[in-house]
Amino acid sequence: MFEKILIANRGEIALRINQACRELGIATVAVHSTADTESLHVTYADEGICIGPPPSSESYLNITAILAAAEITGAEAVHPGYGFLAENASFAEMVHECHLAWIGPRPESIRLMGDKSKARQTAAAAGVPVIPGSSEPLQTPEEARRLAAELGFPVILKASAGGGGRGMRIARREGEIESLFETASEEAERAFGDGAIYMEKYLVEPRHIEFQILADRFGRVVHLGERECSIQRRHQKLIEEAPSPALTPALRREIGATAVQLAENVGYENAGTVEFLLDQDGSFYFMEMNTRIQVEHPVTELVSGVDLVKQQIRIAAGERLELENDFVPRGHAIECRINAEHPESFRPSPGRVTTFHPPGGPGIRVDTHVYERYVVPPHYDSLVAKIIAHGEDRDEAIARMQRALDFFVVEGVETTIPLHQRIVRDTDFRAGRLSTRFMERFLAEDRGDEPADS
Numbered sequence: 467m468f469e470k471i472l473i474a475n476r477g478e479i480a481l482r483i484n485q486a487c488r489e490l491g492i493a494t495v496a497v498h499s500t501a502d503t504e505s506l507h508v509t510y511a512d513e514g515i516c517i518g519p520p521p522s523s524e525s526y527l528n529i530t531a532i533l534a535a536a537e538i539t540g541a542e543a544v545h546p547g548y549g550f551l552a553e554n555a556s557f558a559e560m561v562h563e564c565h566l567a568w569i570g571p572r573p574e575s576i577r578l579m580g581d582k583s584k585a586r587q588t589a590a591a592a593g594v595p596v597i598p599g600s601s602e603p604l605q606t607p608e609e610a611r612r613l614a615a616e617l618g619f620p621v622i623l624k625a626s627a628g629g630g631g632r633g634m635r636i637a638r639r640e641g642e643i644e645s646l647f648e649t650a651s652e653e654a655e656r657a658f659g660d661g662a663i664y665m666e667k668y669l670v671e672p673r674h675i676e677f678q679i680l681a682d683r684f685g686r687v688v689h690l691g692e693r694e695c696s697i698q699r700r701h702q703k704l705i706e707e708a709p710s711p712a713l714t715p716a717l718r719r720e721i722g723a724t725a726v727q728l729a730e731n732v733g734y735e736n737a738g739t740v741e742f743l744l745d746q747d748g749s750f751y752f753m754e755m756n757t758r759i760q761v762e763h764p765v766t767e768l769v770s771g772v773d774l775v776k777q778q779i780r781i782a783a784g785e786r787l788e789l790e791n792d793f794v795p796r797g798h799a800i801e802c803r804i805n806a807e808h809p810e811s812f813r814p815s816p817g818r819v820t821t822f823h824p825p826g827g828p829g830i831r832v833d834t835h836v837y838e839r840y841v842v843p844p845h846y847d848s849l850v851a852k853i854i855a856h857g858e859d860r861d862e863a864i865a866r867m868q869r870a871l872d873f874f875v876v877e878g879v880e881t882t883i884p885l886h887q888r889i890v891r892d893t894d895f896r897a898g899r900l901s902t903r904f905m906e907r908f909l910a911e912d913r914g915d916e917p918a919d920s
């Protein structure tokens with residue numbers, strides 16, 4: 467086992483990794499920007515190293531500074547968390563070149579799955595159903611128009627290098643294709659340095675269902691069931707739960723087996739997530755694979771009893787996975803992502819937190835790096851806390867979440883707690899009637915708009 471790990475991240479996930487290291491008796495090195503000197507991920511680490519000024523491009527994405535910090539402190543492994551450098555294959559390669567262990571999949575797997583168009587081809591070749599669409603990136607708007615006519619509208623244009631819900635455009639009519647193709651491609655070039663665009667049929671009201679995979683280097687691959695992440699705003703997840711109210715044990719086995727099959731096919735190692743869209747008729751399609759720990763991993767931890775971060779570390783240290791492929795969820799877990807944002811306009815609300823009283827009690831876990839007097843910096847993601855509620859069944863998990871949201875006191879910055887309070891009281895939410903269009907309708911009703919016609 468490793469003796470010292472460098473955590474190349476910040477915020478709640480850096481703390482979460484620190485917790486896992488503590489339990490395994492591993493010393494930690496925190497890297498931080500000058501904006502995060504007073505952050506808990508630094509306070510709780512055995513060593514802290516400042517790697518640059520506040521902008522991420524000069525600190526949390528500063529590869530040279532991070533590798534130098536590992537070298538100076540004698541760390542043996544790097545855990546990248548999520549975001550920042552977690553899915554940067556070149557960084558993973560450099561970590562290996564510096565004779566450090568990378569707590570994540572092999573760089574080839576990151577590169578393969580990071581190109582979403584290639585990932586689609588790989589999934590299709592492994593016998594996993596993919597959404598009807600292009601098998602190669604589209605070269606011209608003309609080609610896009612032809613394929614769209616073949617698939618039937620609506621279609622979605624996606625950046626091959628995309629992520630975080632960015633670089634996607636929905637075309638509803640033939641006349642829109644040309645200009646959307648051009649904007650999507652330009653935007654992808656600007657955001658990801660790669661203008662390649664591919665197309666999929668746009669499913670009208672699917673559910674987002676993703677499977678958690680763990681794989682060791684000896685070829686054992688298991689899945690720990692699904693998370694439903696259909697509650698999204700602008701393709702960004704707000705609420706996740708496990709299990710999905712839409713899956714029967716048989717469908718879970720079937721989709722889970724294809725996720726395992728894909729991971730086996732590419733010789734995947736460590737934790738990963740295979741994302742699917744589940745259509746209303748029960749068909750499911752591969753969407754993409756995320757080659758890192760996910761924000762929403764705690765719901766899986768609560769229904770599986772498996773500590774995913776510790777598993778990641780053990781796998782990277784060369785240990786064998788001791789789990790079987792016989793996953794059955796225990797109870798129900800729901801996560802609400804609390805952001806420092808105005809709950810109606812979603813404008814970021816950085817600043818000093820004057821009161822912070824997180825909820826506790828039966829079945830409640832709060833993953834947060836925030837404390838009273840902490841200053842939420844304006845430079846990073848606005849996630850300030852994740853509340854995860856676990857109950858014997860979905861109703862109990864919802865009741866616990868509702869109580870936890872009501873008892874969560876945060877003052878000084880605005881948060882999305884009031885939004886979550888309204889969602890968990892919504893009739894459709896409570897009935898498990900979810901789809902990726904849920905929030906669109908919910909927000910329109912909230913504003914008193916007429917329902918959308920499509």
Ligand code: ADP
Binds near residue numbers: 629667669672
């Ligand atoms: P990212 O990597 O940017 O998160 P994804 O490919 O995972 O992008 O898609 C994010 C979300 O966009 C999905 O959860 C879903 O809501 C929506 N989406 C993506 N592809 C489709 C599609 N073909 N049809 C309908 N919705 C889609």
